[in-house]
Amino acid sequence: MHFPGNLSDYICDDYPWTASPLIVSAPMAKVAMPKLAVAVSKAGGLGFIAAGYHSDHLEDLLEEADDLLQEGSSITPTQTWEGTPKFLPVGVGFITWSASLEKALPSFARYCPAAIWLFAPPTGFKDLIPWVTKIKEATASRTKIWVQIGSVSDAVEVVNAIEPDVMVVQGTDAGGHAVARGASIVSLVPEIKDKLREIRPFPKKRPHVIAAGGISDSRAVAASIALGAQGCVLGTRFLASPESMIARGYQKAIVDASDGGVSTVRTTIYDKVRDIHGWPEGYDGRGLINKTFIEHIGGLSEVKNRELYREELSRGDEGYGPNGRLTTYAGTGVGLIREIIPAGDIVKSLREGADKILGRQHRSKL
Ligand SMILES: Cc1cc2nc3c(=O)[nH]c(=O)nc-3n(C[C@H](O)[C@H](O)[C@H](O)COP(=O)(O)O)c2cc1C
Incomplete structure (x- = not known):
């Protein structure tokens, strides 16, 4: 599915195997491993592998993802982008106060993941400058930079510090770690969108905004799009899939x-x-x-x-x-999650359900 509209602002263009509205599985530490990420990407979403607190096993994780992507798949790394030696249509997430950039760099260069997700810098978003500079160098700027943030002031700080490709706006309903004092996506997403327009009125580059936190079904996906998000990240929903690595x-x-x-x-x-x-x-x-x-x-x-x-x-x-x-x-x-179903089915049902609610007119604007 690909719907023309304002193409320069169409997030799925950056991830050519994906369909709108973009459904993303979060890089959940110890839980979101290659099986989950690959299942999500194969269903036309974008799956993130969690490197989590460290980068020690990154090479193995990316090798496993590479293998899984080639198994009976409609997308393979080589099909995805012509002329590049390797490009993985999955992302990798790091908890940046503890993960090592230096250890991760050789794997970025070798596998070129579609996106790197940065979360929780130790002292402020300026800490991410070396990450962004070196990731771009290692991947010839093919890897997109995603940053997860939790407030309007975070949004301003991150845009001024590093100009990310994507801002994951994490509301306080989110499972796992987040800022302790925050708002739900209901007010956070539109306020951040307004603020971005104010500080970047004529942007060469204004980051895409993706909503996260408390989204479990297609109604919430549609609501996020109505709030101004260009896609949704889900964590908790994917915990109830056979591909997630949990007890x-x-x-x-x-x-x-x-x-x-x-x-x-x-x-x-x-x-x-x-x-x-x-x-x-x-x-x-x-x-x-x-x-x-x-x-x-x-x-x-x-x-x-x-x-x-x-x-x-x-x-x-x-x-x-x-x-x-x-x-x-x-x-x-969590209360909306009543069954364990394959991650790919979650992606498809959320997308189709949101599509029905939103209709083609809205989709063309994503
Ligand atoms: C079990 C679990 C582990 C998580 N681990 C991480 C992580 O390692 N890095 C990160 O950036 N976010 C992590 N998150 C937060 C997610 O990125 C995302 O913001 C959140 O899951 C969205 O809210 P939801 O769970 O209500 O869908 C985690 C969330 C959960 C539920």
């Missing part, structure tokens, strides 16, 4: 949960019990409420909570759910 107990907790605004919470305790330290000031993570959180607000010490967490690991799948202790990051859209 069965985690997946069951996602499908069982309802009323996401009440059954999830933003907190830092889910990192602390897992000994994950170093998130920059102002970030926390949204997950399903369980005993780790309840006892934390009840006054249980961090040390004891961590000890109980470690013991809980031995319960395996039984350690998840409201009466368990294991971290179950999820967004507020």
Whole structure:
């Protein structure tokens, strides 16, 4: 599917195998591996592999993606862009306060992923300047730069610092890490769009805006487009797919949960019990409420909570759910997820559903 419109502003042009509206799977640390990313890209979306906190296994991950892309696929790296030795129609996401740019560079040059997603710089968006400069050098500027942000001031700062190709506007409903003080995409996306127009009235380059946070079904995709986004990122929805690398107990907790605004919470305790330290000031993570959180607000010490967490690991799948202790990051859209279905089917049903709601007239503007 390709709908003409304002082509210079048509995001799917940059990812020629994709269809509108663009559906993207988030680079979820430890969860979004090549299988998930490739399934999403093969269905006409854009799948991100999570390098996550480090870049140690990047070469292996990209090699696996390359192999999977060539299995019975309608898109292969060589078909995608003529004349380039290698181009992977998937992206890779990094948590930049902890991942190593230097370690990742040789793999960028060898595989040239379609996009690199940068999140949570340690001291500010200027920290991303070396990432952008070196990624562009390594890939002859073929790799697009995506940055995930959570506020209007972030948007201004990032545009002034690095001019990203894509801004992922992450609302506070998002599962996993995000800025602790934020708004939902309902106000954040339009306010950022207005601000971008104000600071870049005649842009040579104004970044594409993609919405993230709490999007679980086609109604939310259509709503995001109506808000001014050019596509959607989903994390939690893809947790309930066979391609995501999560425990069965985690997946069951996602499908069982309802009323996401009440059954999830933003907190830092889910990192602390897992000994994950170093998130920059102002970030926390949204997950399903369980005993780790309840006892934390009840006054249980961090040390004891961590000890109980470690013991809980031995319960395996039984350690998840409201009466368990294991971290179950999820967004507020979790209540709309009722079944585990293949990632490619999620992409297609979201796109087709949103298409029906929006109609061709709207699509031509994406
Ligand atoms: C389990 C999980 C892990 C995540 N890990 C990362 C990550 O490593 N890097 C990142 O930029 N975002 C991460 N996120 C956030 C996503 O990029 C995205 O903003 C979020 O999933 C969107 O909200 P949703 O989950 O409601 O769809 C994670 C989200 C979840 C649910």
